[in-house]
Amino acid sequence: MSPLTDRGHLLTEQANPASHSLDRLSSLELVDLFNQEDQRLLVAIAGAREDLALALDRTAAALAQGGRLFYVGAGTSGRLGVLDAAECPPTFCTPPELVQAIIAGGEGALVRSSEGLEDRRDDGAAAVADRHISALDVVVGITAGGTTPYVHGALAEAQTRGATTIFMACVPRDQVPVTVDVDIRLLVGPEILAGSTRLKAGTVTKLALNILSTGTMVKLGKVYGNRMVDVAVTNTKLEDRALRILGDLTALEREAAKDLLERSGRSVKLALLMHWSGLDRETAQGVLTEHHGQLRVALGVAGDGA
Template sequence: MPDDNLRLTEMLSVLDRLDTEASTTERGDLDLLSTAELVRQMNAQDHRVPAAVGECAEEIAVVVDGIAERFRHGGRLIYIGAGTAGRIGVLDASECPPTFGTDPSMVVGLIAGGETAIRSAVENAEDDHEAAEASLRELHLTARDTVVGISASGRTPYVVGGLTYARSIGAFTAAIASNAHSEIGAAAEIAIEVITGPEFISGSTRLKSGTAQKLVVNMLTTLSMIKLGKTYHGVMVDLLATNEKLHARSIRTVSQLAGVGVDEAAEALRAADGSVKLALLMLATNASPESAATALDAADGILRVAIATLS
């Protein structure tokens, strides 16, 4: 019992020092406000998040460049987190294949407690210091990979353990936290500490902290994919047409960027086996599918370079 009391006292002391756990007297009457006023106040709090993310622009840029460089050499991006933070990493990873045409193994999300934790809370999973290391070992983590740990508090043992292991084998590591001087920031090479302040409901870090995490991971994958040539004139050109909507978007993209009619765009896509990027290259240079594919490979998949080569 004395040991339990000591641990509880230490935990309370830690929580008292975290901005994300702080309470504010200005919101003590939330239950008395009208719904419209609640909406206005919560929205006002949310408006602070983009500015807080902007304060971390330099650190985010360093991480984007690090991820892109490792992607070019066959490395992967692996998110690790617990609860909301873990789910945000899993979400971002799952959206990369249809958006950018990447292999599912290129961006991976690991969450404390495994797949069950995506939908349901798994008790004490975030406190398992060794679990992330075990999962990273199963993925055969190498020095070519990037590991990004996400934790609003910045002290989640699951994330600290994973980053510590990743760094020990030479992987590039970064941390996304909502508190300054975080433990995960110290465990990683680069700390992205987005200070969003007390939550609208004290301690509910799925709110501003979660929004900040989503904004940052959006940047990490989107901007690294731009660096890899996954876009052209600000449009996704490596998307996978896995459903009717995406098939229509592919035709629309080719039509608009190549300046051709819908029928010609559809025909070019058929000849390119559904590849938007290849269809655009063929239309821009009148190259055969084979020649265009060779040029695209030689240009490391960057459409602008391939067009210049064949023009």
């Protein structure tokens, strides 16, 4: 039988000895058991650190050359990709097309179960073709158990188009071998509720996606120090954050920071360059553009910085 249909041997499908009496535990015992098992998440991330770093480097390099990042998944894995992609524009002021999610079943799968659609390998391939994915792009296939046909179809199509392919699963390589550019295995062990990969597997996947997307944006110059200087100032909360960043980094009073933010066109990064270099908005924007939005590099050319 194909390893994509015979799943009983998979780590994510096995019964966890620590939870064999799950239905007899008190509420406090349940909480303690979840807490105990969740300790495995950080160990799993540490075990995949080199592969995560490679994925980060490959993704940042591709996006710097004009490529896009795509997450592909079904069910929980697909929803996690959608969540990470959706959070990039407000956090890093990226265009929506830069980081995209492809989920089996489309938008409807976000709010209702559509797990049957994960078996359609051809649909995954078609989704990649529909988005005209090319050699410039990166495609991350996310599947906790490693066997989702939809994801494998998408990755296969991405490979024929020359895209960088990344595989993210919670089973060992020998259980589900794949041939991709970067193979990330997040081994958290069997779930407390056998087979329910929305638990540890889902949480460790979210951690890995946090690292991949945020690390990539750091390398693309979306961050100065540990501040999100490309934050999109689109509501009151984000305006307050922008003003606090400016105040903290420049020591300006809030009203002065607000004036600087407005003069910059509500761009924190541009406001900082204008303040530290003394350049006007147009000239400062030219310097930033010339140096691919890298504020620290631009400051080295235009002024002292902080």
